[in-house]
Amino acid sequence: MNNKNMESFEEIMKQNERRVHYHIHRLNLSDPHKEYFQEGLCAMWNAYENYDPDKGTMATYFNYTIRNRLVDLARKQGRENSNQLKAFKEIKKHAVDGNKVMRAEGSSNIVSVTENMDYSEQKLWEIIKQELTDNQWKWVYYYIIGRMKIKEIAKQEATTEEAVKSWGKQARKKLRNKDLLKRLGLFG
Template identity: 45%
Template structure:
């Protein structure tokens, strides 16, 4: 700060602490661990250190800096939660995709959709020929185009439950060894 009045940070906090609490309240932040309050204090300190009197009132600069720092912190936390959610879902399906062949002694995984290469046109043609129209739509949209059940329902103008039913019927059919043999999807015996 270049104006000759130097204040201690303690004085700045005493005079401006309410600004931090105001923006925590305004942004509807739950600050149980006072992480956002600490971030607000840090923003207040940075604003005090970088304030230039010829660019406007100090209070306005404090408000701007504190509010934007808190918003940035909210964004960081949301991104961290999204990454954790994505990682959790990814690993859940990677390690437990629910795709197991039951045996007497143990459960062993069977090949999943990732083991079918998209380049195997003959297999996809056989699959399309031997599935109902709705079942093929589910395979095409859900597996090949990675669409969500909700997106498929909207695209086809049906309920989410209808699309789930298509998927259930399709998975049941794909688990049937006779059906797999019919379409040429031979899986080695794991026993």
């Protein structure tokens, strides 16, 4: 950028800010947290810094750089969502078989179950936990993750089996929520 006739980046950004929005819209990207917009601005900055006037117009170079950076970010996030979905499905596969929960013989040791979870699995469960009441989370934690029986949970929590079943019914209802499923990457 030795050319003294070049405009400052602030001026370039003001003139081309809509270009970033255009590519976000064109690629049909949802950007509630302005991640893609920030990535587009970074791409514009890199394009501004690396621009060589002998190779073409600045606008074309901006379009190329911004679009490709946004596509890269979308692919990266898609891979992350896919990995989280696989982890969630794996958990679900091991925890539930149809309507019956698979339990190891005499297994009520939850610590051993959660120790084997990787970070993405723990992150999914943390998101789920935020959506549930304490009792609903107890049902998920003990019944699904810990593979405990309803009777064991009721005894441990000093309540009735009917209360534990009610926790489970309400938890399942919340877990079917489409907004939650979208956040977990389980629903398109």
